Amino acid sequence: xxxxxxxxxxxxxxxxxxxxxxxxxxxxxxxxxxxxxxxxxxxxxxxxxxxxxxxxxxxxxxxxxxxxxxxxxxxxxxxxxxxxxxxxxxxxxxxxxxxxxxxxxxxxxxxxxxxxxxxxxxxxxxxxxxxxxxxxxxxxxxxxxxxxxxxxxxxxxxxxxxxxxxxxxxxxxxxxxxxx
Numbered sequence: 431x432x433x434x435x436x437x438x439x440x441x442x443x444x445x446x447x448x449x450x451x452x453x454x455x456x457x458x459x460x461x462x463x464x465x466x467x468x469x470x471x472x473x474x475x476x477x478x479x480x481x482x483x484x485x486x487x488x489x490x491x492x493x494x495x496x497x498x499x500x501x502x503x504x505x506x507x508x509x510x511x512x513x514x515x516x517x518x519x520x521x522x523x524x525x526x527x528x529x530x531x532x533x534x535x536x537x538x539x540x541x542x543x544x545x546x547x548x549x550x551x552x553x554x555x556x557x558x559x560x561x562x563x564x565x566x567x568x569x570x571x572x573x574x575x576x577x578x579x580x581x582x583x584x585x586x587x588x589x590x591x592x593x594x595x596x597x598x599x600x601x602x603x604x605x606x607x608x609x610x
Contacts, residue, residue, distance in 0.1 A: 460528075461493045465605040466548060466569060468502060472584040472600030479509030482594040484567070484584050488520050489607075490548060498523040504554060506592075516556035518567070524549040530574025531606055544604040545573030547580070554588065563588050571602040 471483035488500015500520040507513040531544035548569040555562045568585040570576075583600030587593045 462528075462606055463489060463491045463608050464544060465489050465607055466500065466571075466602065467605070468569065468584070468600065468602050470601045471505075472569075472602065473598045474583065474585050474594035475596040475598050476592045476594045477596075478592070480592055480594070481507040481509075481598070482584075482586050483507070484518065484586065486518065490523050490526060492523075492526050496523045496526070498550065501552075504586075506556075514556045514560060516554060516560075518552045518554050518565075520550050520552055521564070522551040524551055524566070528574065529572070529576040529580070532573075533575075534573045539573070542606045543573055544606050545571035545576060546604060548604075563591060565589070569602055570597065570600070571604055573603065 466488055468484060468486050471485050473481055473483045475481050483505045484502060485504075486500060486502020488498060488502075491497040498520050501518055503515065504518050505513055505515045525547075526549075527547040529545040529547070532539060532541040534543075534545075550567045550569070552565050552567045553562055554565050565586050565588040570580055570583055570585075572580050572582050581597040582602060583597035584602075585595055585597055587595070
């Protein structure tokens with residue numbers, strides 16, 4: 431029993447050495463409204479070779495209360511051939527990690543152009559007779575000071591169906607349009 435407190439202390443000490451998330455140039459608790467634009471088809475690949483391409487627009491509001499709107503289109507291309515195209519609708523803003531505004535890879539850009547990681551719960555609606563599915567959509571924009579591992583693009587997980595977890599391309603931007 432004397433080893434349990436020592437084990438807990440060592441675990442806490444080791445966790446303190448694990449690097450945290452990158453610090454953004456703007457506080458994560460700042461009130462703001464952003465318009466997000468997936469300007470070109472953003473693509474991601476699943477381990478089975480399936481691909482997803484997503485476009486769309488919308489707004490998010492952060493602090494004091496989170497809200498969002500938006501949607502767009504998606505195309506799920508199957509590795510074995512064929513595809514399904516439909517629409518997606520934003521349901522919930524699950525998280526937003528701002529990376530900052532006004533700079534991309536060290537080059538100044540307009541101060542209202544921002545980046546970050548948005549995590550949304552979305553509804554995918556393919557054409558009938560296919561059934562709608564809820565999914566998680568991550569949208570990444572590398573404007574600001576993103577973590578070194580950040581990539582421009584999207585990821586999408588359709589729980590129990592397919593996880594498009596390999597970002598393969600994209601072009602996104604968040605426009606800071608004010609405060610709520």
